[in-house]
Amino acid sequence: MKIALASVLLTIATTAPLAAQSVSDFPNKPMTYIIPFSPGGESDISSRFQQSEWEDVTGEQVIIQYQPGAGGAQAWSQLNSLPGDGYSIMQIIMPHTVLQPLTGSAGYETKDLTPVNYFHYTPDAIFVRKESQFTTLKQLVDYAEANPGLITFAGSGSNSSNNLAAIRFDEQAGVTTTYVPFSGSGPSITAVLGGSTMAGFNYATSGVSQGDALRMLAVASAERLPAFPDVPTFKELGYDIVGGAYRGVAVPAATPEDLRQRISDIVSEINRQPDFIEKMEDAGFVLIDIGYDKVPEFVAARIEEYTAGAKALGLVK
Structure with a gap:
């Protein structure tokens, strides 16, 4: 027994420093960053901005992979099948990861996911292409009143x-429009630009990436965005619509606590880089820093908010 106990103690003594060393040296090889949407949208843009800072902060590259499908659900449902070694991370978005499980079989539950950091949000906005007949939100609302269902978002x-946001807009404006879902922001913006839909309920950042090709009619931020000082908020126009998409980084459930914290710290450190801040703000993103210790409270508040909203709007019973 003494020999066995000595062996166990020796094992603990020799492996504990190695475990600590592995975290302090993490990462020591390239990481994979999975984006659950198609290229070209806000998820892609923000991850590319992070990618350009990743090596400076960690000494290693991060390789971006796209896994679009089912509005992100395809990737999120497979997150926990990935190795929990810290080298596979995935972008995560609310309210998607709250609403999808609430309203149907998403292949995952919100509680199954392990976000470690939320680093920005993008407010919803209504866009039309520059050739559109609509130059103000009132013109679009007037058309929707006269032509129920013909406005496609x-x-x-x-x-x-x-x-x-589209459902809330219909309710508050007293109109009926048609929402057309796509597999990410990129394809949905392409639909607006190509005239496949009459308008888009997209994110404000698309106004920067597309320039004069799009016209933003209103934005769902509490105040006008510095990047779009001439665009009114919905609240200014009489609509109680404030919100958007909160993006963060998640890891497989098998990822140890110390690696979860380390990855969260990396994301927070990137958020403090001057070049990253400038790029994000110029692109219309709003930076936040919800680290791993703050994530549970932040997510709980969003779940309560989105669940109440989904019930009020009839998305769930």
Whole structure:
């Protein structure tokens, strides 16, 4: 027994420093960053901005992979099947990851996911292409009143922030429009630009990436955005619509606590880089820093908010 106990103690003594060393040296090889949407949208843009800072902060590259499908649900439902070694991370978005499980079989539950950091949000906004007959939100509302169902809004998936905002807009404006979900912001913006839909309930950042090709009619922020000082908020126009998509980073459930914290710290450190801040703000993103210790409270508050909103709007019973 003494020999066995000595062996166990020796094992603990020799492996504990190695475990600590592995976290302090993490990462020591390239990481994979999975984006659950198609290229070209806000998820892609923000991850690319992070990618350009990743090596400076960690000494290693991060490789971006796209896994679009079902408004992000395809990737999120497979997150926990990935190795929990810290080298596979995935972008995560609310309200998608709250609304999808609430409103149907998403292949995952909100509690199954392990976000470690939320680093920005993008407010919803209504866009039309520059050739559109609508130059103000009032003109669009007047048309929708006279032509129920004919206004089509492209958006980044079913049960997304865009979807929730479109339903709320219909309710408050007293109109009936048609929401058309796409597999991410990129394809939904392409639909607006190509005239496949008459308008888009997209994210404000699309106004920067597309320039004069799009016209933003209103934005769902509490105040006008510095990048779009001439665009009114919904609240200014008489609509109680404030919100958008909160993006963060999640890891497989098998990822140890110390690695979860380390990855969260990396994301927070990138958020403090001057070049990153400038790029994000110029692109219309609003930076936040919800680290791993603050994530549970932050997510709980969003779940309460989105669940109440989904019930009020008839998305769930």
